[in-house]
Amino acid sequence: MMKLGFDKWVVVLTVTTAALLQTIDSSIVNVTLNQMMGNLGASLGDISWVVTGYAAASAVMITMSGWLSAKLGRRNYFAASIILFTIASVFCGTSTNVWELVFFRVVQGIGGGGLLTTAQSILIQTFPKEDLGIANAIFGMGVIIGPSIGPTLGGYITDNLSWNWVFYINIPFGILATVLTYMFIKEPEEKMTAGKMDWLALVLLTMGIGGLQIILEKGQEKDWFDSGFIVGMSIAAAVGLIGFIWRELAVKLPILDLSLLRRRRFAVGTLFNFILGFGLFASVFIIPVFCQTILGFTASQTGLLLMPGSIMTGMMMPVVGGLLRKNYISPVWYAAIGFLLFFGFSYDLSAISLSAGPDYFFWPLIIRGIGMGMIFIPLTTITLSDLKSVEIPQGSALTNMVRQLGGTFGTAIMTTYISTRSVLHLSRLSDNVSIYNPFSADRIRQYTGLFLSKGDALMTATRKAYGLMQGGVMKQAMVMTYADSFLIIGGFFLICVPLLLLFTGKKIEAPAHVDIAME
Template sequence: MKLGFDKWIVILTVTTAALLQTIDTSIVNVTLNQMMGNLGASLGDISWVVTGYAAASAVMITMSGWLSAKLGRRNYFAASIVLFTIASIFCGLSTNVWELVFFRVVQGIGGGGLLTTAQSILIQTFPKEDLGIANAIFGMGVIIGPSIGPTLGGYITDNLSWNWVFYINIPFGILATVMTFAYIKEPDEKIVAGKMDWLALILLTMGIGGLQIILEKGEEKDWFDSSFIVGMSIAAVVGLIGFIWRELAVKMPILDLSLLRRRRFAVGTLFNFILGFGLFASVFIIPVFCQTILGFTASQTGWLLMPGSLMTGVMMPIIGGMMSKNKISPIWYSAIGFLLFFGFCFDLSNISLDAGPDYFFWPLIIRGIGMGMIFIPLTTITLADLENVEIPQGSALSNMIRQLGGTFGTAIMTTYISTRTVFHASRLSDNISIYNPLSAERIRQFTNLFLSKGDALMTATGKAYGLIQGTVMKQALVMTYADAFLIIGAFFLVCVPMLLLFIGKKIQAPAHTEMVME
């Protein structure tokens, strides 16, 4: 199949823009530890760098179709790239964590429409006979982004600083903008933009934002003993219920919630939420654990994550090819994928302070295979009963839910780690006493060590207790992260029997299934 020069440039342009979004989703994860140190942020604070971006992207997915019609597809695509690039500059220039969070939200607003618009550009630019190869090239670009993001971020962090994980977007953003205006054309058929349902958008933002704040700040503010958390709870409930009511009441909703009346689509959307929860949460806590507890460098962490991501990229076309033969139901692929993800989590739930980089290799390979076996089959099952005209709305809704699952998963795991660490530290500290022979002997050894270095008895004893307390806290963190992996795995294990809810008439892949995998 032969493509002309202009069409190759279109592929290169949309793939470059997609890489900006997909790389930036994963590149920051290995820099979080350095950000915490340089910006004086806690784990709860720094998690907003991840969840703020994802939540803003989720909201923008709902608006991308309307904005594309209102501004023109090319103009909206270019504007998204420009906003993303400018926000990247300000992210790098941030001097405190809340500045960084604000500009990450702005960056998410720009990035939210990139993948969706890029896919529509390909579909409308290429005839059916050329769409396969165009989609394959674009798909590889989307897969490469998350694969190289952590490794690239680790190298930049160790050799430059965390700021440069954002500055690196600048030349690619400029290139993609210039190429967009030079080579991407508006479609011949103009799409008429109806009225934007701003009330629905405000209610959605209020609901998602309020719920996100509750999950992130609830523990810090003593939950419902705080008037702030009570206020946010009211805002979240009013926003989400109001959004659902509005979408079911208007003729042209920004998200067609009536699609959830289809059993397979509703169940598939729930599974997408769980998938986002487990994927984002695990991708968030692994780099933090490796660098904070095990002392890995950012580069080591980046290289550690790459094989698993590449395995996902390898598995997706393999599973897609096997599914095209229609010999095995997508339900079975998904079941195996969920079991493999549980196996990955269960393996890491046995982690200890002695774990080195090699310890993570096979668990992450297993997760990579599992992810490859979940993504395309789950999308196929979810969209199988929808009409072709319903697929864009169905795709937008399921992708938004997956993004929200990711933001909630990261927030919940951050809160869980904070509370569970205190629990484990308290239990371990109960054993530190002069009446416990083992701890008394350890205190005596450490005290003698500091005495031999010239410290006074009181100073040496205080240092000995401090050293033991530090060891206790580190062990408590290991136990907490092990529990967190087990909880994430439990979500996936519960999914396996729930797959029976998909059983019904034969599942046929909808048109352009592979194009709705952002």
């Protein structure tokens, strides 16, 4: 058994840095899209492929990372992913047109997709089980905090530098992570087996994941199944996913070992990783949009708003890791408390109003941060607890891919819900705006008098009064819509708590690992 030393914590630093590169880049560009559109002369539809291309490529590579780790060697594949990600970041920053940027974002996604899963398997196979909770806690900070600080960092860079620096900032961290990888990360003693590249499976996987990603990212914009493009992508995604599942179950050495799902705990844990991704990304998406579009916060203000909750998550990670090491209670109970806290956060924000200021969000986001900190590490421990050491890269690849898909589903579903629900609330509220409603009639008279006092003619003042009234109604409809959205996300977590009982059975222990001599 290797002693706890400096080299091990350098491994943690290395893999966490790599994980942060991937998770931050999944959200950092969102607040820079407007500046990119102006500088590159692109439309909103064109520039959205900057996000979609990265997400689709990353999802495919997450799925393949277990096979590639076995084929190339874990350290070699991890280092190659960092190098490719860093080089692609350089070319993204120097792009002169939108399609050049989209191409290099796809390349960046290919590199980024290999980082997260490989990083997690390195930790699990490096640390003895009594130290694994702390190691996963530090790594989890990168996974959970990354999507939260991405918009903050992106907003600050955009306001003070330019959109190009959103990509250039990756360069020093990528170089550092590459050097540390070759210096401190070792290959496991127990080698994984990989067969030949299954090109048919790769094509089917790309069709399935890529098509599904495009449907979820572009469906709302294209009016879903009224669009021939979305219908075509749906057929391609269905054929690709069904064909890939069939292929992986039929071959002896698959790219992604779906037979792991026959183990109950791993299958249930994979489901909960989807739920975690749904809640994490959906809430990170909703809060910035609501604060900036409805409450008028700047990008920097919104980022600072999210920071305390992210810090709380980071503080909770080592605490939960230490408690798991003491083995006081089952990890299932920590996860249950985390799910309930997340519901509490969502329920609190479901009472949001137009008068809400930054202080209103502080405690709900602190509660969310504590909840996320209590979910991630126990869920990882439970999910991978029954896997053998050589199965962990494949298991990590599958759970990370499912978590990312959960995030994509959450964002897409909430986007669609907000669009449709706001129309319903607007219609209901607008029915009350008439001269026959004493409250609205009085408000319209006040607005009309205000415009008359500024010199407008009666007809002009009346038209402006109705416009101002309708604008207020629209804002209130959006507030009600976002309040409903928070409640739905929280309710989704609440109803999943009883499903944690599916984890019951034999005592849960940390995943099997390989002790590696670090000199």
